[in-house]
Amino acid sequence: MRELTKSFFERDTEKVAEDLLGKILVKKTDNSELSGKIVETEAYFGPEDPASRASNGKTKISKVMWEEPGTILVYVVHSHDLINFITEEKGTPGAVLIRAIEPLEGKKIMKRRRERKNIYELCSGPGKLTEAFGISKEYNMKKINETNLRIIKNNEEVEIGCSSRIGVKEDLPGKYRFFIKNNKFLSR
DNA sequence: ATCTCGATTGGCT
DNA sequence: GCCAATCGAGATG
Numbered sequence: 001m002r003e004l005t006k007s008f009f010e011r012d013t014e015k016v017a018e019d020l021l022g023k024i025l026v027k028k029t030d031n032s033e034l035s036g037k038i039v040e041t042e043a044y045f046g047p048e049d050p051a052s053r054a055s056n057g058k059t060k061i062s063k064v065m066w067e068e069p070g071t072i073l074v075y076v077v078h079s080h081d082l083i084n085f086i087t088e089e090k091g092t093p094g095a096v097l098i099r100a101i102e103p104l105e106g107k108k109i110m111k112r113r114r115e116r117k118n119i120y121e122l123c124s125g126p127g128k129l130t131e132a133f134g135i136s137k138e139y140n141m142k143k144i145n146e147t148n149l150r151i152i153k154n155n156e157e158v159e160i161g162c163s164s165r166i167g168v169k170e171d172l173p174g175k176y177r178f179f180i181k182n183n184k185f186l187s188r
Numbered sequence: 189a190t191c192t193c194g195a196t197t198g199g200c201t
Numbered sequence: 202g203c204c205a206a207t208c209g210a211g212a213t214g
Binding site: 075 | 206
């Protein structure tokens with residue numbers, strides 16, 4: 001089984017964030033296939049995490065963080081859509097934000113959507129990759145396998161780095177941003 | 189109904 | 202490196 005399923009996401013949020021690095025995100029439509037390697041992620045937790053959407057408990061946006069692992073959370077910040085995958089067992093809040101992807105298939109479509117021809121400008125940020133892949137709020141609250149998205153295993157060794165999360169107003173003391181070292185497609 | 193603000197981006201200094 | 206644009210959710214009245 002090369003496709004990630006519920007059990008992959010039903011684990012500690014940090015582990016999922018780390019293990020997602022190097023995996024391939026695929027979106028298939030009738031006449032196109034987009035894909036790319038996940039190179040940067042961030043872990044977000046429940047009400048104890050001041051940077052999390054769940055910091056004020058369950059709201060219209062955050063309630064999905066208590067849902068089944070593998071559910072998709074899409075929401076808007078500064079008019080950009082951001083995609084997350086829900087982690088931990090149902091009832092325990094957690095999500096992993098996809099921050100950057102290395103484009104593989106479908107670069108032509110991504111360039112058109114992004115109105116950029118530089119491949120480093122296609123998916124090097126959480127808002128950029130959703131635009132390049134054509135991912136918006138219609139994916140919110142859906143389980144990944146109920147959509148045209150898949151995440152595929154990739155037997156490639158990756159060297160992982162970590163840091164504080166980017167752009168958050170108030171962070172936790174730990175390092176919850178994970179990335180593939182020396183990759184050229186990171187958000188910064 | 190109105191106000192504030194952000195898990196961002198892109199352009200300019 | 203700094204800052205304006207932009208819009209929906211959440212808070213407030």
